[in-house]
Amino acid sequence: MESWNQSSADAARMHVSQEVNRRIDAKVERCVRHMAEQEDHSIISRYLEGLEKEWDLNRVVMVAASAVSLVGCVVAPPRSGAWRLVGGVAAGLLLQQGVFGFSPLSLLARRLGVRSRREIDLEKFALKALRGDFMRIPHEGGPLARANAALVAAQSD
Incomplete structure (x- = not known):
């Protein structure tokens, strides 16, 4: 998947190694890919409820x-x-x-995997896009293309 989390304004990302950032990003990518394969949108909704409770x-x-x-x-x-x-x-x-x-x-x-509020919100927006809350995500192209489009759309301001 192409790099999607390129914010230079996130202090949490600026002060740690790229390895730590990549590890956190990879976890998000795996989750979004998995959710893109789900036919039942209630699975995404339940996961989103958990993200609402995640400490930043x-x-x-x-x-x-x-x-x-x-x-x-x-x-x-x-x-x-x-x-x-x-x-x-x-x-x-x-x-x-x-x-x-x-x-x-x-x-x-960060080394323990704790994410910034912005990173948690990016995942939430990507999952909401997959769920169909936004119109910018294509429905064709398979789960990987949809997951990538959702991550890129979530990153856009």
């Missing part, structure tokens, strides 16, 4: 950093700087994520 990169990083910061505050014995330092570092990473859209925690989460 920012949410994962914010929850993780907040949890570490909170644990640092709660567990820290009085006059112990080590746990407070852990909480401070976590808060700093949370601030960095909020300001720049990326932090070292994002790199770890």
